[in-house]
Amino acid sequence: MNTVKVPDIIVSRLPVYLRALQRMSDAGVVSTSSQELGEKVGISAAQIRKDLSQFGEFGKQGTGYYIPFLIERLSKILKVEQVWDVAVVGMGELGHAIVRYQGFGNRGFRVVMCFDSDPGKIGNLVCANQSDCTFVIRDTKDLVRDIRESNVKLAMLCTPASAAQEVADQLVEAGVRGILNYAPLRLIVPASVKVQHIDPAIYLQRMTFYID
Amino acid sequence: MNTVKVPDIIVSRLPVYLRALQRMSDAGVVSTSSQELGEKVGISAAQIRKDLSQFGEFGKQGTGYYIPFLIERLSKILKVEQVWDVAVVGMGELGHAIVRYQGFGNRGFRVVMCFDSDPGKIGNLVCANQSDCTFVIRDTKDLVRDIRESNVKLAMLCTPASAAQEVADQLVEAGVRGILNYAPLRLIVPASVKVQHIDPAIYLQRMTFYID
Numbered sequence: 001m002n003t004v005k006v007p008d009i010i011v012s013r014l015p016v017y018l019r020a021l022q023r024m025s026d027a028g029v030v031s032t033s034s035q036e037l038g039e040k041v042g043i044s045a046a047q048i049r050k051d052l053s054q055f056g057e058f059g060k061q062g063t064g065y066y067i068p069f070l071i072e073r074l075s076k077i078l079k080v081e082q083v084w085d086v087a088v089v090g091m092g093e094l095g096h097a098i099v100r101y102q103g104f105g106n107r108g109f110r111v112v113m114c115f116d117s118d119p120g121k122i123g124n125l126v127c128a129n130q131s132d133c134t135f136v137i138r139d140t141k142d143l144v145r146d147i148r149e150s151n152v153k154l155a156m157l158c159t160p161a162s163a164a165q166e167v168a169d170q171l172v173e174a175g176v177r178g179i180l181n182y183a184p185l186r187l188i189v190p191a192s193v194k195v196q197h198i199d200p201a202i203y204l205q206r207m208t209f210y211i212d
Numbered sequence: 213m214n215t216v217k218v219p220d221i222i223v224s225r226l227p228v229y230l231r232a233l234q235r236m237s238d239a240g241v242v243s244t245s246s247q248e249l250g251e252k253v254g255i256s257a258a259q260i261r262k263d264l265s266q267f268g269e270f271g272k273q274g275t276g277y278y279i280p281f282l283i284e285r286l287s288k289i290l291k292v293e294q295v296w297d298v299a300v301v302g303m304g305e306l307g308h309a310i311v312r313y314q315g316f317g318n319r320g321f322r323v324v325m326c327f328d329s330d331p332g333k334i335g336n337l338v339c340a341n342q343s344d345c346t347f348v349i350r351d352t353k354d355l356v357r358d359i360r361e362s363n364v365k366l367a368m369l370c371t372p373a374s375a376a377q378e379v380a381d382q383l384v385e386a387g388v389r390g391i392l393n394y395a396p397l398r399l400i401v402p403a404s405v406k407v408q409h410i411d412p413a414i415y416l417q418r419m420t421f422y423i424d
Contacts, residue, residue: 211390
């Protein structure tokens, strides 16, 4: 798909552009400039133009970007013009919060199954906001089989740190290609599997630098 | 404190370096190179050397970095050689998960108070892992007064999107300087207040790009 090798750092900025464009579109705006977009996302206009130029022509000098077109192209590049099924593993408070998260709408993701190893939770019903469906907490023992059969390629890992690596190994075995890790530890996975780590301490430290 | 203007993009990488160094230190490693550190964090050795050079001399050509010294210096630069008190607003499942999060230990933060507007929750006890203390859920009505009196400068915002901007306004009024926003919307705050946004869809989109 993406035959030209695009640097990771550029890929990491594209979702931020897409989110800002979708918000502008939701507000009824139809065109923007790299200057305006840059102000919204805190990235220089020159950087935005350079990043987008990796993927071809998006706008014309002087007339700016047509937002619906740019949204369509970025969605396609990020492969979120489709909706990805996502599994959630670890149905503690965090897992429940994620299943009910309202921020996935129209952004390419829906939770379709969830797992826990606690016999007190397995079989319980959970209501997922973003897919308007209720589903049953499955046994982590069945994770490899169920995920493989459903062809789910993304998972959010919300177990305690002590269980996270073992679960990650199972996710890899099940064919998952991307893991969003909420557990406070670094996961070890093969190079073919991507991991993103949600670590609130990192984000707090990015702010304390500025507090005098 | 930080008299030289350091680009935000560099500041955003320092916590990632610090986390990797702390993990190496926890594993008993005492020295490292920009190459080794770069492999752990997925950033080039040249970039790491350039980033650190903003803050003076950290290592010697050929001998690498002495980890305890680098941890001490980075902690000081990020101002996390002290422990910051943090308030959590919105004690739904996510708020509870954050209060009990195990990943803040030794990284400069502890939750000291939490708020909710639900009369069914106000007054309930919550046990916070990272500070080994139990505290009471306070009424959001008292947020400005309580945060101001306690001189808390950081908050994690876990309310529904519909309440988040109003709470952010109160946090600003209370003197909070950094808000970690988990709600799925863009907060509007004065330039003197930093916001970091935890948006899982952004992280999932950073992975789908690579899945073919």
